[in-house]
Amino acid sequence: MSERYGLAGKDFLGDFIEKARRDGLSEALSDCRKEFPGFLNRFNNGLIDSYLAFAVDDCDRVLEVGCGYGALSMKLSDICDRVTAVDVNEKCAELTELRAEDEGRENVEVVAGNAAEMDFDDNFDAAYMVGVLEWIPVSTNSEDPRESQREFLEHVNDQLDEGGKVVIGIENRFGAQYFLGWKDHNGLWGTNLLPRKLANAYSKLRGKGGYEVYTHSRKGYEELLEESGFENVKFYAPLRSYRFPRFMVPLEKLRYFFSNVFVPENRKQGVGAKMFSLLPSWFLGFFAPHYVIVGERQ
Numbered sequence: 001m002s003e004r005y006g007l008a009g010k011d012f013l014g015d016f017i018e019k020a021r022r023d024g025l026s027e028a029l030s031d032c033r034k035e036f037p038g039f040l041n042r043f044n045n046g047l048i049d050s051y052l053a054f055a056v057d058d059c060d061r062v063l064e065v066g067c068g069y070g071a072l073s074m075k076l077s078d079i080c081d082r083v084t085a086v087d088v089n090e091k092c093a094e095l096t097e098l099r100a101e102d103e104g105r106e107n108v109e110v111v112a113g114n115a116a117e118m119d120f121d122d123n124f125d126a127a128y129m130v131g132v133l134e135w136i137p138v139s140t141n142s143e144d145p146r147e148s149q150r151e152f153l154e155h156v157n158d159q160l161d162e163g164g165k166v167v168i169g170i171e172n173r174f175g176a177q178y179f180l181g182w183k184d185h186n187g188l189w190g191t192n193l194l195p196r197k198l199a200n201a202y203s204k205l206r207g208k209g210g211y212e213v214y215t216h217s218r219k220g221y222e223e224l225l226e227e228s229g230f231e232n233v234k235f236y237a238p239l240r241s242y243r244f245p246r247f248m249v250p251l252e253k254l255r256y257f258f259s260n261v262f263v264p265e266n267r268k269q270g271v272g273a274k275m276f277s278l279l280p281s282w283f284l285g286f287f288a289p290h291y292v293i294v295g296e297r298q
């Protein structure tokens with residue numbers, strides 16, 4: 001199942017876990033370098049630290065939905081009293097658990113299963129969902145993708161304390177990359193840019209099944225969060241991506257960031273930054289490739 005979420009397949013993860021239990025985690029990691037380099041990048045994702053700044057003032061309990069290989073949960077365990085990591089893919093849950101054990105992290109609890117069906121005893125101060133919301137219609141087998149995302153967010157909202165935060169990392173439906181040829185989650189170009197009904201028909205016509213992995217525009221996410229009971233919704237542009245964020249720039253500061261903060265490392269970056277610093281922040285924000293979105297429980 002997880003191959004469709006852009007992660008390694010269950011067979012690979014199963015073999016990896018077996019090897020890690022037998023020979024130790026670091027041995028298994030050094031062996032898998034060639035087979036699946038993307039795995040190692042995500043497993044050892046140092047840039048995921050950038051997410052810690054968002055929800056951790058006096059953060060006692062934090063939930064990570066869709067923990068994948070556990071990189072963010074491990075970081076959260078450094079600064080929170082208790083981390084609950086959930087993944088519907090039991091191999092991801094097993095790997096995260098093994099990793100927490102290996103690193104001696106006693107404050108990490110891992111649960112395998114669909115977070116849409118889980119109620120936790122205590123409420124959380126924050127819930128993280130990085131690269132997950134778009135897949136909710138798939139993992140919950142929903143007929144109405146947007147409604148399944150709204151219901152899911154409402155459920156997450158219920159698990160938070162008053163004032164608790166949700167932190168979401170996700171693609172922008174109208175991100176500039178899609179106008180430059182990047183494909184949508186279903187492997188087709190342009191479906192995210194089309195009206196949903198048309199995208200659905202086209203996706204079926206191209207043999208990809210119904211169109212269900214929904215991303216949204218800034219306005220679309222704002223409405224979705226507000227309808228799910230969140231307020232004070234703030235948007236950041238993670239650069240370069242929500243998965244590997246070196247900078248988290250508030251959308252309204254994007255122009256300032258490119259004119260006054262960003263230090264280009266080469267000529268190409270310098271030309272890009274110069275160009276971006278001439279454009280208004282609202283424009284840069286509208287076409288930002290990805291968003292990190294933070295909302296507060298009402």
Ligand SMILES: C[S@@+](CC[C@H](N)C(=O)[O-])C[C@H]1O[C@@H](n2cnc3c(N)ncnc32)[C@H](O)[C@@H]1O
Nearest residue numbers: 005066067068087088089114115130131132139
């Ligand atoms: C694209 S991966 C992202 C993993 C990780 N957050 C990362 O950034 O590397 C999406 C993850 O969400 C999990 N997932 C999807 N739907 C879920 C659900 N309803 N409940 C729990 N986990 C879910 C998938 O199994 C997968 O591990």
